[in-house]
Amino acid sequence: MFTDCRSSKSPQDGCPVRLQPADDPSLFDILVIGLNHKTAPVEIREQLAFSDEETAQALEMLHKEADIRELALLSTCNRVELIMAAKNSVKAVETAKTLMARLKNIPIVKFDQTLYIFKGDDAVRHIFRVASSLDSLVVGEPQILGQIKDAYRIAIEMKTGGVILNRLLHRTFFIAKRVRTETGIGDHAVSVSYAAIELGRKIFGNLEGKKALLIGAGEMAELAVEHLLRHKTGELYVVNRTFERGVNLARRFNARAMRFEELPDCLKMVDIIISSTGSPDFIIRRDQMKKIMRIRKNRPLFFIDIAIPRDIDPQINHLSNVYVYDIDDLKGVIDENIEDRKKEALKAERMIDEAVIHFRKWYESLAVVPTIVAIRKKMDRIAKTEINKTLKSLDHLSDTDRQAIHRMGDALISKMLHDTIMSLKQNCRYRDKAMHLDITRRLFNLDPGTE
Numbered sequence: 001m002f003t004d005c006r007s008s009k010s011p012q013d014g015c016p017v018r019l020q021p022a023d024d025p026s027l028f029d030i031l032v033i034g035l036n037h038k039t040a041p042v043e044i045r046e047q048l049a050f051s052d053e054e055t056a057q058a059l060e061m062l063h064k065e066a067d068i069r070e071l072a073l074l075s076t077c078n079r080v081e082l083i084m085a086a087k088n089s090v091k092a093v094e095t096a097k098t099l100m101a102r103l104k105n106i107p108i109v110k111f112d113q114t115l116y117i118f119k120g121d122d123a124v125r126h127i128f129r130v131a132s133s134l135d136s137l138v139v140g141e142p143q144i145l146g147q148i149k150d151a152y153r154i155a156i157e158m159k160t161g162g163v164i165l166n167r168l169l170h171r172t173f174f175i176a177k178r179v180r181t182e183t184g185i186g187d188h189a190v191s192v193s194y195a196a197i198e199l200g201r202k203i204f205g206n207l208e209g210k211k212a213l214l215i216g217a218g219e220m221a222e223l224a225v226e227h228l229l230r231h232k233t234g235e236l237y238v239v240n241r242t243f244e245r246g247v248n249l250a251r252r253f254n255a256r257a258m259r260f261e262e263l264p265d266c267l268k269m270v271d272i273i274i275s276s277t278g279s280p281d282f283i284i285r286r287d288q289m290k291k292i293m294r295i296r297k298n299r300p301l302f303f304i305d306i307a308i309p310r311d312i313d314p315q316i317n318h319l320s321n322v323y324v325y326d327i328d329d330l331k332g333v334i335d336e337n338i339e340d341r342k343k344e345a346l347k348a349e350r351m352i353d354e355a356v357i358h359f360r361k362w363y364e365s366l367a368v369v370p371t372i373v374a375i376r377k378k379m380d381r382i383a384k385t386e387i388n389k390t391l392k393s394l395d396h397l398s399d400t401d402r403q404a405i406h407r408m409g410d411a412l413i414s415k416m417l418h419d420t421i422m423s424l425k426q427n428c429r430y431r432d433k434a435m436h437l438d439i440t441r442r443l444f445n446l447d448p449g450t451e
Helices: 042-047 050-065 089-104 109-112 122-130 143-157 163-182 192-204 219-230 241-254 259-271 286-297 314-318 327-337 339-392 397-426 431-445
Strands: 028-035 070-077 081-087 116-119 212-215 237-240 256-258 273-277 299-304 320-325
Touching: 028 042, 028 299, 028 320, 042 089, 042 192, 042 286, 050 070, 050 143, 070 089, 070 320, 081 089, 081 163, 081 327, 089 109, 089 143, 109 397, 116 122, 116 143, 116 299, 122 163, 122 339, 143 163, 163 212, 163 339, 192 273, 212 219, 219 237, 219 241, 219 256, 219 327, 219 397, 237 241, 241 256, 256 259, 273 320, 286 314, 314 320, 320 327, 339 397
Parallel strands: 212 237, 212 273, 237 256, 273 299, 299 320
Antiparallel strands: 028 081, 028 116, 070 081
């Protein structure tokens, strides 16, 4: 856990004083509160999933809370996480839970047991691991880093970032890129789309000639098309709410784009449906499928739903000859390819541990910044006062000469304070940093109230 100077005792006690103002970043706790595919089933994850618009709304509301100073919200098909810098970690967590429950209209008790909470080093390590895809359903998948960058972009747009969040997420991007570059973790990864096609292949035994329908035209759908073509599937249809996007995807892969209104007709013809839209509600429901299955004469139909929230009503599974698999059903396929990735993950974990240590050193250095600034300001003030007094009696000096004397004063201050500043930075990494800061401030006669 990060340590800091928090004593509220006065100088008259002979004890350390509280050195930083209330909003000093060095006094904040770094927190992550969230749930993922390991702690919560898809039924819970989809209820707590946030769209970009909902994310912006949540950030705006949470940022108004006194105990939460900086935050970002990450919402993907496999996780929902709040990354925060907070004055009071206990109050911040309770506030976050309450707001999530209110915005998503779900009782806290329904998801409370699925939440994890990380603080300090553990929070930083968790964020680094998530970005490096070590905590993903598919270890090594590349999409998560882009999703974190999107979450950071929204936080910047909503002005909910700050000194800590900016540094933390930029370090996160750096370590994730390093892990991908310097390990082979991505070489053995399988995507969720790949796992979906493999599941279809296990169901049918052979996908050759099978008609497939993709609902959605995003990145997941694009990856799914590539894998389907490798298995020589038959006719391929693409349905998307934005018809133009569906047409663009279909043209690239010699598929047929259909309008969203034509979805029922497509369901009558195909054998496999892979759905990955961003719809907040089911796009195919049980009652709809009952009618379609009568027209199909109960010919088997397989749905692979890789959307969060889910696109396919799970009640469809109760119909005869209709089979619905969701993203949680893909774990078995993914786990078969996990051993090679585990070896590379060990290297990545070591890199992340080193990165956590470096970040902690930077974080702990924040505590000494106000004192360093105060010393520098005081020395500058003294030097300028004395130089100006001297220059008054040296009327014959040119402006160039006067500027040279001021530069010399700045250089002398920098050289004289160098050892003091280095000592502060080094000593304040340890538990007695409050004592070192207090001694330094006493030596320089710094009054906390006048900074």
